[in-house]
Amino acid sequence: MIDEMIKVHGIFWVHAGWFLLYVVALFYVLHCWEKIRKQVKPIAVAMIVVLLIMYNPVVIYFIKQQLFGQGTIEYTRVGWGLLVVPMVAYLGIELIDWNKKKAWNVLILMGVVLLVSVKNNTYHEMPENSYKISNEAIEIVGAMNATLPDANGYYSLIYFCPVTENMVGEMTVYDKIFSGITAYSSHFVTYCMDISYLNEMQNMYKYAIAQKGDAEELFATRGYVKIATTEHCDVYWYQE
Amino acid sequence: MFIVILFFIFPMVVGALFENHSSVAEQYIKGAILELAIFNVCYYILIFVMRSNSLQTLTEGYTIILLALAFIGLGKSLHKRMQYGQQMHDIVLAVKENKLLTIVMLVIIAYQMLRLGVGVPTQVRDSLDYDSMVLQMVENGLVYGWRGTTEFNPQQLMYISPKFVTTPWYVYEAYVAKIIEVHPLIILRTFMPIYIMLLAYMALWFLGRELLYDSCSKRMMFVIICGILYESRLVFGEQSAYMLVWPTWGKSVASAVICTLLIAWYIRIMGQDDSHRCRGDALWLYLVCFAGTATTAAVMMAFPVALGALSLVYGVYKKSLKPIGVGIIGGIPCVMELAIYEVYTHHLLDAWFMRAGV
Numbered sequence: 001m002i003d004e005m006i007k008v009h010g011i012f013w014v015h016a017g018w019f020l021l022y023v024v025a026l027f028y029v030l031h032c033w034e035k036i037r038k039q040v041k042p043i044a045v046a047m048i049v050v051l052l053i054m055y056n057p058v059v060i061y062f063i064k065q066q067l068f069g070q071g072t073i074e075y076t077r078v079g080w081g082l083l084v085v086p087m088v089a090y091l092g093i094e095l096i097d098w099n100k101k102k103a104w105n106v107l108i109l110m111g112v113v114l115l116v117s118v119k120n121n122t123y124h125e126m127p128e129n130s131y132k133i134s135n136e137a138i139e140i141v142g143a144m145n146a147t148l149p150d151a152n153g154y155y156s157l158i159y160f161c162p163v164t165e166n167m168v169g170e171m172t173v174y175d176k177i178f179s180g181i182t183a184y185s186s187h188f189v190t191y192c193m194d195i196s197y198l199n200e201m202q203n204m205y206k207y208a209i210a211q212k213g214d215a216e217e218l219f220a221t222r223g224y225v226k227i228a229t230t231e232h233c234d235v236y237w238y239q240e
Numbered sequence: 241m242f243i244v245i246l247f248f249i250f251p252m253v254v255g256a257l258f259e260n261h262s263s264v265a266e267q268y269i270k271g272a273i274l275e276l277a278i279f280n281v282c283y284y285i286l287i288f289v290m291r292s293n294s295l296q297t298l299t300e301g302y303t304i305i306l307l308a309l310a311f312i313g314l315g316k317s318l319h320k321r322m323q324y325g326q327q328m329h330d331i332v333l334a335v336k337e338n339k340l341l342t343i344v345m346l347v348i349i350a351y352q353m354l355r356l357g358v359g360v361p362t363q364v365r366d367s368l369d370y371d372s373m374v375l376q377m378v379e380n381g382l383v384y385g386w387r388g389t390t391e392f393n394p395q396q397l398m399y400i401s402p403k404f405v406t407t408p409w410y411v412y413e414a415y416v417a418k419i420i421e422v423h424p425l426i427i428l429r430t431f432m433p434i435y436i437m438l439l440a441y442m443a444l445w446f447l448g449r450e451l452l453y454d455s456c457s458k459r460m461m462f463v464i465i466c467g468i469l470y471e472s473r474l475v476f477g478e479q480s481a482y483m484l485v486w487p488t489w490g491k492s493v494a495s496a497v498i499c500t501l502l503i504a505w506y507i508r509i510m511g512q513d514d515s516h517r518c519r520g521d522a523l524w525l526y527l528v529c530f531a532g533t534a535t536t537a538a539v540m541m542a543f544p545v546a547l548g549a550l551s552l553v554y555g556v557y558k559k560s561l562k563p564i565g566v567g568i569i570g571g572i573p574c575v576m577e578l579a580i581y582e583v584y585t586h587h588l589l590d591a592w593f594m595r596a597g598v
Contacts, residue, residue, distance in 0.1 A: 041451070041507075042510070042553055042554050042557040042558070043451065043503070043507050043510075043550075045553055045557065046549060046550050046552075046553035046554065049549070049553055053549075083447075083499055083500060083503055083546075084476055084479055085466050085469045085470055085476055085479055085480070085483075086444060086447055086462070086466055086500065086503075088465075088469055089462050089465035089466045089469060090451050090452070090462060092465055093452065093458055093461055093462055093465070096461075123361055123362055123363060123473075123481075123484070123485050124355050124356065124359035124360065124361055124362065124485075125359060125360060125362050126358070126359055126360075127359065127360040127429075130423075130426055130430070131423060131425040131426060131429075132360040132425060132426075132429040132430070133425065
């Protein structure tokens with residue numbers, strides 16, 4: 001059941017961190033319940049109770065599978081009200097208060113969390129410009145902009161993730177401004193069009209981007225014209 | 241310069257309109273919440289009463305209200321300058337007593353803000369859609385007018401997803417970009433994340449005061465531990481990511497800022513014996529929830545769950561109906577939003593919009 005829940009998209013996409021939290025909370029409550037009941041404010045009790053309900057695998061399973069069906073609700077939305085982070089911090093401080101000697105254990109635990117987090121924290125990178133999109137994406141936008149036949153058109157483009165082999169998104173290009181496309185990140189240029197997908201969808205998409213040199217022949221037979229080449233990509237335009 | 245005025249000065253002076261005994265952090269938070277709540281009202285009037293989707297009209301109307309409030313608030317702020325002096329003195333004293341904790345706290349917060357202000361998230365996810373929406377609104381001058389048009393057309397609203405139409409957070413971001421006249425991408429990826437993070441930490445400080453009111457050092461430790469825990473996405477998942485990676489999303493504001501304030505105000509009301517101040521705090525709880533409904537449609541579900549859980553536990557703990565009453569006050573805006581959402585989802589307003597025809 002747990003394995004199934006972890007796999008279900010939308011419950012907790014960061015692996016099994018939620019389950020660890022549940023076990024820790026349960027352990028905490030079993031050991032400290034008397035102190036919690038006598039010394040801690042009702043808010044702490046409320047937080048622990050909610051934590052034990054919200055992160056309870058059985059509850060998650062019931063809500064996800066029985067009430068809403070798979071994939072129809074993002075369960076984490078309900079968890080916002082839980083304030084897990086402040087709650088853990090608050091209970092940590094209360095723990096330090098109860099037993100100062102144990103405070104060292106808490107601090108050591110915090111240190112370990114920090115070290116692990118810093119080690120895994122690769123969620124930011126330096127941008128290439130003040131818009132924080134890649135220069136290559138801007139170049140592609142410029143090339144597309146130059147080929148637009150009229151200012152009030154409404155054009156589409158898809159991109160494909162070669163890793164998951166799925167269409168990961170569709171972007172709509174509006175007017176001459178191309179604001180839709182400029183919003184895309186630097187990772188935009190690492191995607192390329194799926195050739196088989198293109199066979200079915202070619203008539204719907206005015207523009208296509210492929211890995212440099214990968215699809216020239218195919219695009220040519222499908223009526224696409226290459227309008228630009230950048231460092232990693234070829235940009236095509238469907239000529240009716 | 242205008243960014244500083246809009247993000248830092250305006251909330252302070254607007255927050256000065258209220259109680260005299262508010263701390264600086266509380267005043268700032270109240271100002272920010274009130275600004276968002278008023279924006280929510282202006283947006284609803286524009287869309288559902290005026291049946292317009294002109295960003296220009298919204299910008300002008302809201303700015304006039306904001307300026308008027310700021311003007312009145314400025315007058316009050318000048319009267320409060322003695323009080324600010326005393327507060328500053330207290331802050332300096334607290335810092336002197338807790339030098340190490342203050343430094344650690346500020347370093348963590350500054351590091352997280354700068355990392356996002358200077359850098360860019362490597363994982364984009366929904367940012368693509370949201371940034372596109374804001375860009376479209378600013379460039380076309382239309383609220384949610386992204387169906388390939390450049391002309392004002394209220395009928396278009398019928399085709400926009402209800403979850404966006406009922407929550408104007410991205411319109412607010414477009415408003416900020418428009419009024420400051422800086423490219424929306426720079427606003428969304430550089431300035432707004434810092435502003436939201438500042439609000440989130442202010443909210444945490446505020447919550448810390450309600451939880452650990454007796455000790456400044458404990459509050460500092462509370463914020464430090466929160467800052468460190470937020471770094472761990474392995475354990476805290478989306479809540480951590482919303483705070484540190486995509487703080488400008490509506491759901492991030494709801495989870496990192498509004499929910500924190502919601503619970504802080506709830507705890508404050510529960511600890512309040514003075515019925516007059518209790519009523520004032522209940523009004524603020526209502527406003528926090530109302531401002532929350534401007535951020536994301538998911539608050540319709542998340543806030544009642546949070547309030548319900550709190551009310552239940554407090555009700556049992558205190559053997560009183562007051563917690564449930566307070567929970568209901570907070571839940572009213574969520575129910576109102578749910579009603580609008582449902583009406584909109586079932587196309588019951590289509591005829592109304594059609595009559596506005598262009």
